[in-house]
Amino acid sequence: RLQALSRVVERMARSQAAALRLRHRCSNLTSPVVSLTRRRPSVGERSLSTRRAHSWDPEQLAMTSRQRACDKVMGLGVVNSYVESMSVWCKYQGTSASRPSLMRCYRLKYPWKMDSLFCEGFNITIDFSKVSNEGLIGVHKGEAYFNFQNGATMAQCTKTGEWDEGLLMKHMRKQLSGAKFEASDSLVVKKETNYTPGVTYLLPRDEDADNTFHSTADFMNMEVVYRTLGLQEAQVVLLDRFFDFSYIPLMSLGYGGGRQLMRRSSFGDRTYTFEHLVFHLESPAATVHERVAMEEGEPIRCGQSSLWRAYSQRVLSAFSLWDIDPPSIPHLTLSLRRRTEHKNVGRVMANEDEIIGIIKEGNMLTYEIADLAKMSFAEQLKTIRQTNVYIGIHGAGLMLIMFAAEEAILLEIHPHYRVDRHFRHAARLSGKIYMPMRTMKEVSCEKSSDNVYVEPDQFRSVLDDAVRIARSFDDGISECGLVCPNNVLVLDPRLEGEYDRTKTARGSTKRSELIKFPCHS
Numbered sequence: 001r002l003q004a005l006s007r008v009v010e011r012m013a014r015s016q017a018a019a020l021r022l023r024h025r026c027s028n029l030t031s032p033v034v035s036l037t038r039r040r041p042s043v044g045e046r047s048l049s050t051r052r053a054h055s056w057d058p059e060q061l062a063m064t065s066r067q068r069a070c071d072k073v074m075g076l077g078v079v080n081s082y083v084e085s086m087s088v089w090c091k092y093q094g095t096s097a098s099r100p101s102l103m104r105c106y107r108l109k110y111p112w113k114m115d116s117l118f119c120e121g122f123n124i125t126i127d128f129s130k131v132s133n134e135g136l137i138g139v140h141k142g143e144a145y146f147n148f149q150n151g152a153t154m155a156q157c158t159k160t161g162e163w164d165e166g167l168l169m170k171h172m173r174k175q176l177s178g179a180k181f182e183a184s185d186s187l188v189v190k191k192e193t194n195y196t197p198g199v200t201y202l203l204p205r206d207e208d209a210d211n212t213f214h215s216t217a218d219f220m221n222m223e224v225v226y227r228t229l230g231l232q233e234a235q236v237v238l239l240d241r242f243f244d245f246s247y248i249p250l251m252s253l254g255y256g257g258g259r260q261l262m263r264r265s266s267f268g269d270r271t272y273t274f275e276h277l278v279f280h281l282e283s284p285a286a287t288v289h290e291r292v293a294m295e296e297g298e299p300i301r302c303g304q305s306s307l308w309r310a311y312s313q314r315v316l317s318a319f320s321l322w323d324i325d326p327p328s329i330p331h332l333t334l335s336l337r338r339r340t341e342h343k344n345v346g347r348v349m350a351n352e353d354e355i356i357g358i359i360k361e362g363n364m365l366t367y368e369i370a371d372l373a374k375m376s377f378a379e380q381l382k383t384i385r386q387t388n389v390y391i392g393i394h395g396a397g398l399m400l401i402m403f404a405a406e407e408a409i410l411l412e413i414h415p416h417y418r419v420d421r422h423f424r425h426a427a428r429l430s431g432k433i434y435m436p437m438r439t440m441k442e443v444s445c446e447k448s449s450d451n452v453y454v455e456p457d458q459f460r461s462v463l464d465d466a467v468r469i470a471r472s473f474d475d476g477i478s479e480c481g482l483v484c485p486n487n488v489l490v491l492d493p494r495l496e497g498e499y500d501r502t503k504t505a506r507g508s509t510k511r512s513e514l515i516k517f518p519c520h521s
Contacts, residue, residue: 005122070302073110074287074429078307082106082118082228089119090157094185099123099273101155101183106228107167108285110292116285117167118225119176124277125154125189129269137241139210144241145171146264150179156187169282171204171239176279190271199234199276201225201255206283209242213396213422217286219247222255223311225281233257234278239264246377253318288399290425300421304431312402312430319378321385326405329498330470332359332367332463333383335392339449347393347415350444350451358460359391362467362482363504364489372397388473389466393452398423402430407473409466413459414438415452433469437462487514 063071071077085107092100105119130152137144153175165177175181201222208214225231236256252261285292287307290300316322334356337346349355359367368387372380381403384390388405392398393413401410401423410427414436427434437458443450464481471478478495480488486507489495491514499506 066301067303071306074302074308075306076227076310078108078224078287079227081108082224087162088160089163090121090155090159090183092157092185097156097185099156099189101157103155103157105162105167110285115167116281117169117172118221118281119172119279120229121155121274121277121279123156123273123275125193125271125273126267127152127154127271128264128267129271131264133264133269134241136243138243139208142241144207145174145204146239146241148175148180151182152180154182154187154189156185156189157183158185159183169285171282172279189273193271193273195273195275196235197275199231199278200274201234201236201278201280202239203236203251203280204239204282205242209240210245211396212399213288214283215245215247216399217283217288218280219250219254219315220288220307220311221281221283221286223307223314225278226255227310229278231278233259235259235262237262237264237266239280246380249377250315250318254315287429288422288426290421300425303428305429308402308429309431316381316385316403319381321381321403324385326407326474327366327386327388328474328494329476329502330362330365330389330467330473331387331405332362332365332389332391332467333387334359334367334369335390335395335397336369336371337373337393337395337397338371339446347395347443347450347452348446349393350453351456354456355454355459358456358463358482361460362463364471364478364484364495364498364502365467365482366502372400389463389470391463391466393454394418394423399426401427401432404430404432405473406431407470409433409435409470411435411437411462411466413452413454415443415450416440417443435462435466490514 068077072081083106086104087107088102089105090101090103092102094100101121101123103119103121103124105117108116110116130149132147134143134146165173168176203218203222206214206218209218226234233256236251236259238261248261252258287305313322336352337348339348356369368383370383372383375383380400384400384403385405388408389411390398390401390404390408391411391413394415398410398412399422401408404410410423410432412423412434416439424434424436439453439455439458441453441455443452445451460482468479468481471480471484476494477492478484478489486505487509489504490507490509490511493511498504
């Protein structure tokens with residue numbers, strides 16, 4: 001049994017952090033019988049263990065009490081909270097099993113909304129002949145999640161007093177509640193069972209898996225789970241019936257180490273024992289929902305989040321976009337939605353030609369008009385990473401602001417009826433500047449889709465302010481807005497190579513004449 005656990009340690013030792021965490025957890029295995037009693041470490045030990053495992057200690061930073069509270073619920077402090085919450089739900093108490101099972105769960109009680117829970121199991125067996133295997137469907141087109149018969153999931157262990165089915169999240173409950181999860185020290189695993197080494201991650205995606213906002217909830221929760229468990233990569237299994245959608249490369253490269261994702265159909269009707277099985281932290285618990293971690297009625301004042309930064313780094317690094325230079329001048333991306341034969345939802349700009357015309361009024365800037373829905377995820381990332389003024393009507397695609405240039409602005413256009421603040425929250429926690437405007441003209445409807453008229457003068461005014469800020473990014477010294485006078489542009493020597501590229505006319509005034517101190521002889 002000690003050798004079995006030792007193999008787990010060795011296979012997870014791709015990162016020093018993972019090895020240190022597992023050795024610490026297994027340090028109390030002092031007898032031939034696996035001891036699963038958790039010794040509560042001292043404050044000093046906990047602090048050292050946390051730093052080694054996650055390289056994150058908020059005590060190292062000068063933080064106000066509010067910032068510290070925000071980090072605990074919106075930043076990497078969440079990881080520390082989950083680590084401290086670990087409890088054993090199922091453990092082997094016998095003496096003869098060759099592969100004893102173990103299940104541990106991690107729980108966080110948010111102050112306002114819900115209990116959040118995810119679990120990890122060792123030597124957990126799934127009989128896939130007892131798991132439904134229907135074909136793929138689109139979102140909201142029927143039952144998207146698999147049914148598990150009694151005994152579909154098995155473990156050679158005994159449930160402890162910590163076992164509480166009331167804490168299981170929605171989709172985990174379909175697999176682990178009642179007799180669906182068969183646990184016993186005397187459980188006999190069939191000889192023909194396939195053994196799957198390494199880490200396998202079961203991911204039942206959000207009900208709106210094609211939506212950037214709701215998908216981000218899943219992916220950021222994966223970041224929390226990976227950091228809590230000290231994982232670098234895993235074999236991701238999509239445990240739902242949804243189509244692939246555009247985020248498959250994100251999961252494969254960002255969380256799977258480049259492995260092809262697996263599905264229920266990958267296992268046929270065979271039985272598999274998984275060396276290390278992770279049950280997903282489901283999307284309702286994600287910090288993309290600005291109210292998930294706040295007391296009801298409490299103002300949302302959290303700023304840039306270490307968790308959001310870590311997730312952004314993971315995704316951008318996976319696509320080789322983390323360490324790239326920002327735009328040298330303002331680069332505007334206007335995100336537009338367009339109706340298709342197969343999709344007639346969302347908010348469509350009613351006067352897009354007029355708004356594009358206003359963008360074209362600008363000088364010494366570049367711009368792109370993008371229909372992100374027609375791009376691959378890699379193309380979306382590349383477009384947004386090179387953007388420092390991101391413009392769009394309220395909609396899920398604005399979540400991509402977290403991948404924009406390091407200094408960037410989100411200009412969100414609110415229809416008259418939308419009052420939620422999802423993307424202000426996203427901009428703020430991503431360390432970006434948020435600039436809102438609201439159009440009060442009544443929308444017109446085409447079935448379930450809106451036609452949103454954007455008031456041109458108001459848009460021009462807000463865009464002028466956004467470009468004025470963007471011109472000062474890095475060490476820019478062009479203090480002007482959408483249309484910048486030549487005698488201001490000439491003050492910034494960095495722009496010398498940009499006139500031809502942006503088709504901006506040069507002025508006749510020389511910089512040397514403008515920067516003379518007028519009151520000095």
